[in-house]
């Protein structure tokens with residue numbers, strides 16, 4: 404047992420100031436990810452700053468027709484909200500595809516976006532991992548890389564981001580509201596998570612002490628109202644994505660008018676498939692077009708080979724998942 408203190412501030416600004424003054428302090432929300440890492444020795448904070456009483460648990464209407472989701476909204480409440488289910492079906496579907504009912508009751512919106520990778524080596528301090536410690540190597544390269552990235556990885560880290568919710572939020576162009584030592588700011592969700600580059604210790608662009616206060620969903624477009632989330636995993640529940648896709652589609656008279664595609668399980672961050680989207684706009688909504696578009700996106704893929712299990716299988720799996728999901732949203736059989 405490593406000793407740490409526990410603080411429960413009354414205001415968000417106090418929580419931010421506490422972390423700013425202590426580089427080894429951490430925010431605590433539902434604790435479903437952080438407490439596991441404490442027990443495993445992945446993190447060793449000096450202080451836990453409980454933010455459950457100071458981050459909003461409300462979902463409110465925005466003037467532009469969108470919704471503001473407080474960072475403290477439990478995943479269960481977000482998935483069950485009738486406005487979310489009707490206007491942003493991909494968000495509700497993504498949450499319900501993850502974890503279990505009990506975990507979703509505890510897990511918060513902010514904590515979900517900031518959960519750490521499920522790379523097995525990251526969670527095992529007896530193995531080298533550059534994401535835990537920059538001076539170490541990456542055990543997954545040449546090791547068990549079945550769950551790992553095929554896009555945007557670096558020589559230092561091939562981990563994937565585990566959040567299902569984040570993939571849906573990227574497809575829907577959500578905005579993250581943040582309170583830092585210098586005040587409040589807004590970060591587009593597509594720019595919130597990072598690729599590993601030469602510093603995989605950082606999952607997001609947040610500075611230490613930045614508190615996520617809310618996530619804004621913009622007013623739904625016809626495509627967003629016709630959105631869904633498809634997750635492929637090793638077993639039907641209680642498993643992280645091998646690959647996943649959040650897809651929104653508007654088709655008029657057989658032609659793609661608007662399309663959004665974000666991929667999960669393929670990169671260090673939710674991967675917005677902008678190449679595929681551009682290839683599809685104005686094109687016929689057919690399987691051939693869907694397949695050609697995702698093939699163009701995956702031209703940049705670099706699967707990892709490993710004697711313990713590589714991840715080249717993800718290329719056909721992503722292709723089938725996206726084509727099938729687009730077909731279903733276009734009115735065909737998914």
Ligand SMILES: Cc1cc2nc3c(=O)[nH]c(=O)nc-3n(C[C@H](O)[C@H](O)[C@H](O)COP(=O)(O)OP(=O)(O)OC[C@H]3O[C@@H](n4cnc5c(N)ncnc54)[C@H](O)[C@@H]3O)c2cc1C
Nearest residue numbers: 432433434435436437501502510511513514515517567615
């Ligand atoms: C068995 C199991 C299965 C799971 N399966 C899935 C799955 O299939 N799909 C999926 O997406 N997730 C899954 N999860 C992960 C789960 O969704 C996350 O653990 C949860 O969303 C984290 O939320 P939390 O509130 O508990 O965060 P915490 O554990 O409290 O915190 C997580 C991190 O976020 C930081 N943090 C928390 N709130 C804030 C804030 N407001 N601002 C800044 N930083 C903050 C903390 O400091 C910590 O670093 C699973 C978890 C478990 C244990």
Ligand code: SF4
Nearest residue numbers: 522532533541560561
């Ligand atoms: S892939 Fe990333 S998280 Fe996994 S062992 Fe390598 S550096 Fe660590």
